[in-house]
Amino acid sequence: MTTDAPLSLHVPEPAVRPGGAPDFSNVKIPKAGAVPRPNIDVEPESIRDLAFSIIRVLNRSGEAVGPWAGLLSDEELIEGMRHMMTLRTFDARMLIAQRQGKTSFYMQHLGEEAISCAFRRALSPGDMNFPTYRQAGLLIADGYPMVDMMCQVYSNSRDPLKGRQLPVMYSSKEHGFFTISGNLATQYIQAVGWAMASAIRNDTRIAAAWIGDGSTAESDFHAALVFASTYKAPVVLNIVNNQWAISTFQGIARGGSGTFAARGLGFGIPSLRVDGNDYLAVYAVAKWAVERARRNLGPTLVEYVTYRAGAHSTSDDPSAYRPKTESDAWPLGDPIIRLKNHLIMRGVWSEERHKQAEAEILDTVIAAQKEAESYGTLHAGGKPSARDMFDGVYAEMPPHLRRQRQQAGV
């Protein structure tokens, strides 16, 4: 006979489900400018609170305030906004193209554009990102040709990856963009290994690892933190917390940990949280973390607090698992609108110029799309040859594959 009360299992639930009123009262948002900016050689122990706060630069009236402000010129900010607008327009066009049957699948960045676009600016040539499928801003902001991206999405005759990969799983060594796996979290530890290699060779290049909130639950995430911490690898460990892993809210991966950034504390890794919808804050924190890595001070964990305003991919409908109006209620706003308001306040931008820029960008994207489509789309026009399927499995084709290629008659 036991006198113990029966146990019960705790299964976390999001604050609201479809039909309810959006509620982000659990997202504690400090004032812009409130979080201090430590020296890059700070003792991780002394900045533990940065893993529970949110570094913000742009305040509600559009001013850049506090110790993380003032790093970018007007020209750089305008360029940054163009990158974000380009990415958003690119996404919109590719989403429509997917709906039109021109490709099988697409994943957009809506609401998360600031993170990859601003982060790219903090890196140097030769550095390497190990991205997920929602960091195409790293390519856009580095000037990778949009036509090539579209050819990849269409798996057409000019697809740089010869039709071997799902849409949006880009690869560009030249632009510091590691081939995207599509399996989750596997690349987090690879980024750490790549950074270790740079240190082993006494080079100066650093790596950036990328993961989403949901995938931090994967064992490979923890492997990466162990290795990064043990060998003080020159790597920036990025977590994009966009609140949703397909239909699963972030609480299922986060569990009892207060924040995702707090995961780094037990590893002795400086861990920061930043407003992911604030281009200036993302850049400032990225630069801080990149400098730490570059100066051989080791890894930094950065959690970008943001919101996935769109669906996970073209294969899900968010209204089935969260309130339809939730994205409007997101308290950190929209990254493009916030940067636009800041630039207008600085007197270097206006609503007219913004509209004009939108129109120009749309023209550019449409022109790129026309060109890409002239090389084919998934089911029409030019496409990679069946022969391409057999190439590149090994550096040199082994006899059994040669036989199979002959059997296939290609």
Next chain:
Amino acid sequence: MARMTMIEAIRDAMDVMMARDERVVVFGEDVGYFGGVFRCTAGLQQKYGKTRCFDAPINEAGIVGAAIGMASYGLHPCIEIQFADYMYPAYDQIVSEAARLRYRSNGEFTCPLVVRMPTGGGIFGGQTHSQSPEALFTHVSGLKTVVPSNPHDAKGLLIAAIEDPDPVIFLEPKRLYNGPFDGHHDRPITPWSKHDLGEVPSGYFTLPLGKASIVREGKAVTVLAYGTMVYVAQAAATETGIDAEIIDLRTLLPLDMETIVASVRKTGRCVIVHEATLTSGFGAELAALVQEACFFQLEAPIVRVTGWDTPYPHAQEWDYFPGPARVGRALVDTVEA
């Protein structure tokens, strides 16, 4: 030339390559200061420093994942998984990542990586220190799988594996580390110092991946074997007096079909021996390939002698292990069939 155990030959291969090529790095569990639980990396840290040879956390996915990152950077990691049985946490990294980087990036990123792991039983290691998972690797496009059976081959093949531009799984039959083992567990073992194949060329030398070796010529039946089973098959042939031709495959993928087909066309009979479990084992692939290529020359059904489809047991090790008696019976049956 020098007399070496398989452990020394493997260490020598890494030593030669670390001296020749600064991009070669070696790491794994207990691999650095201590030199590995089987001593395969002993002295390498002392000689090359702790950024070329170092201890890793107990995290196989981390070891392989980090090595993939290093390989894509341009290093040539030669890493150790302490036992092949511990490989499973790293399987996703091996299958979805290492094996596919070249393909999915259209050659922009490649993975010149060697994953060494001790394989096979015969040491009373129970189910977690005895497995032979080679078929889990040969099934994966983009990997090469090598199983040496002696010190001479181990060195030449390991150097070739380290130089290979693609990921290579290098399975080391642990029961052969200190001497050839023919399955007669109740007899004293012969050390490599008394065996011709313990004679290993010094310095740099390679054996091509994808070339089998005929270790015994014969006319009555072809035996396809690799690793420990090469010696078991030799004992079985000697003890039954059957004129068997024994082929040590050495590399499972790419596979030396030319040597296999020429032999089976000559003998008209084929016995396949491996220590791994039967169902969907590499023997199934061999049987299919042999019948495709040699159907009209075959005079008897192809027979497989393998470990049973059970987990590798502890007390029943020698009931499980396909020893010379079982292989001998298969030879007799096949020749008489």
